[in-house]
Amino acid sequence: MTTSIDPPAASFKLSMLIYDTRYRSITFQTIALIAFLIFIGWLFNNTAQNLADLGKEPSFGFMTEQAGYDINQRLIDYNSQSTHLRAAFVGLLNTLLIAVLGCITATIVGVLVGVLRLSGNWLIARLMTVYVEMFRNVPVLMWIVLCMAILIESLPSPRDFRGETPEASMMLFDSVAITNRGVYIPEPLFSRGLGDVSVGGVFGISLDLIAVLIVLGAGLYGAAKIRKRADVIQNATGVRPRTWHTRLAVVFVPLIILLVALGFHLGYPALKGFNFQGGTHMRNSLIALWLALSLYTAAFIAEIVRAGILAISGGQTEAAAALGIRPGRIMSLVVLPQALRVIIPPLISQYLNLTKNSSLAIAVGYMDITGTLMGITLNQTGRELETVLMGMLVYLAISLSISSVMNWYNSRVKLVER
Amino acid sequence: MSNTHADTVLFVRDTMLPQQDPPSSTIGAIGWAKENLFSGWINSILTLVSLAFVLFLLAGLLPWLFSPTWSMNSLTECRELLAGDHGACWGVIRERWPQLMFGFYPSEMYWRPVLTIVLLFVAIAPILFAERVPSKLLGFTAIFPFVAVWLLWGGTIWGPLMALLGFVVAYFVFGLADKYLTSALALIAAVVSALIWWGLISPLIEPALSSALPIGLETVDSRQFGGFMLSITIGVTAIMCSLPIGILLALGRQSDLPLVKAICVGFIEFIRGVPLITLLFIASTLLNIFLPPGTNFDIILRVMIMVTLFASAYMAEVIRGGLAALPKGQYEGADSLGLDYWQAQRLIIMPQALKISIPGIVSTFIGVFKDTTLVSIISMFDPLGLANAIRADQSWNGIYWELFIFIGVVFFIFCFSMSRYSMYLERKLQTGH
Incomplete structure (x- = not known):
């Protein structure tokens, strides 16, 4: 006959804080917490004192x-x-x-x-x-500095674009100028733009951009819907309807109509004086x-x-x-x-x-x-x-x-x- | 119909024909080229285009690289010699070689960093090539950090010696206490005794010893460190210290103790969430504010601390990956053998987890070594910082590519050999099939 006997409920001894696994984790965590808090307090104390010495209240x-x-x-x-x-x-x-x-x-x-x-x-x-x-x-860091050096040292300066026989010329039908002061690319302009909307008086967001993004998003959503329907039809009948042209149309036709309505055109950079004017300037x-x-x-x-x-x-x-x-x-x-x-x-x-x-x-x-x-x-x-x-x-x-x-x-x- | 058949001779081959050579177009260089370079019209076009690209690049680069300007003393001399041709001006490397290597370290003491590097290789040999180097050298590995600090910064020998003795004291206290107490308590006792040694005893003995036996080297200021010596000093320190700290952090993150886990997770995620450059800003401007008033210690040491912390957080994540990849049976097996937590970690878990994470560990090492270039942003003279300083000199004003190529090649050699070594180590430790 074996009987299982519960261990006697020993009275709590101080050594159990270390040797008893039930308490040990609590002991160690308490020590860790105290050490951590002391460390943080020490940092804060030092910082406050140093800043006070320097006369810089945070x-x-x-x-x-x-x-x-x-x-x-x-x-x-x-x-x-x-x-x-x-x-x-x-x-x-x-x-x-x-x-x-x-x-x-x-x-x-x-x-x-x-x-x-x-x-x-x-x-x-x-x-x-x-x-x-x-x-x-x-x-x-070396690649960054090297790229910068390449751009500054090896590209033509805006001056080289001048004169009867310029040493450098603009690329892509005179729309992009690559110089050692940066790259000038055409900028999108709207002749019948909607203006800006101010966000909390802090900065303005172009309404044109918002309109274009909304129309584009709606178009993509519609295209995804059409594609889902094609999937459903394919699952039901085994024949996949041809949808790519409708999907393209759903994305692009409204977008083009909107762009035409807003009077979309590109502003090209042009050489004026010592530098290029117009267009978007991407710095080196x-x-x-x-x-x-x-x-x-x-x-x-x-x-x-x-x-x-x-x-x-x-x-x-x-x-x-x-x-x-x-x-x-x-x-x-x-x-x-x-x-x-x-x-x-x-x-x-x-x-x-x-x-x-x-x-x-x-x-x-x-x-x-x-x-x-x-x-x-x-x-x-x-x-x-x-x-x-x-x-x-x-x-x-x-x-x-x-x-x-x-x-x-x-x-x-x-x-x-x- | 039957006539023709009657005329034909019945023919049955009774011997095999000898094996024929494969068609000449499928073997040798031609066959190889056909298979690997011109296997279809797209591939052929790609091959030709990239061949043209390579040739174009080499045609431009090779004459530039091989220009006879090794002995020139300034950029203008180079330009005169080349007389309008394109060519590199390698004189800058020859003239500034000591500076690129040692920064502004006093030239009559170059033997000290050189000796340190040699000793570094001696010290890491028993770790890198464990089976070919006698393991007795590990003792030297243990004292190497103190030797290196003394050699590089100079000063009295008693400072590093006292620091070393603190570890010895801790070791003996641990050995003694481990017999009577649990290992965790013994560890605490060891740490406390070491702290007592460093904080109370050695400040008393050291001045006395220094005045009685003034053995020492001439002190070199941290501001004079630079070049690859600076990168290697910071990189090696961060690499050596980040592995143990990373292991502890990884274990802490896996711990059952919620508080320890929270602290470790917080530390790791914070460090990994910010760029190293912000930590370096802390090292250069803020660390003194966090420490007791009047503390003002070395900028290199401050940078080393921050880079080490940065590397440890990444190391911890790599090792955590290794720990997670171990099958649960390994933990349970260790438990069933009756091993306690630290024994299980030391004998069963860590050897396997570290083996799994070797590629990650080495790529963290490489990353740390590359990141040492960032110290140039807080105006220390690592190779990239020196490149700017050299360019500011009258005679080398306007020199870019030669310096960049030299620095890039040296970094490439270091990093590439590290990654090759990790592949060798993986192969060596491969125990699967």
């Missing part, structure tokens, strides 16, 4: 003071009489601009290079390998940063794409082929959905890296948030703590929102396991 009042410096590349109205807050906002928009532009280009180049690295063509595959290794193993700093970040990140994206494609076993392709699916559809229905599951998470973390690397803009004088808030504003006001803290929070907010998108995607496409 305050964010300086953000509403006049900035007094110019920002040459900007998306919204800004002049040197504007506030530091507005300067920071201009910088933030510039950061987002370079991030979006860079991500798009890097993805296109990266996917292309990644696929070509798997090409059966020996020469192409080797060339792409050289490209990837060259960009991955050299610091991105923007282009150098864009080029360098895209090419650098594209090398990493190429490796991710290659790994994603290689991760899909050949059996998948063969099985799909055995079912009689055509090669193009094998790619879109079988390989790509699985490869994307492997590709997307590291791809998004590359986007994150690109966004963070865009803070190196300060090396070429592109005024992003690092250049405005943590650069000139910091130097002018001497508020190191506040500016750096705000800058970090902005980057943190951008990063966390991108990574929450990634987590949402991950949980959506995750393979459901037991």
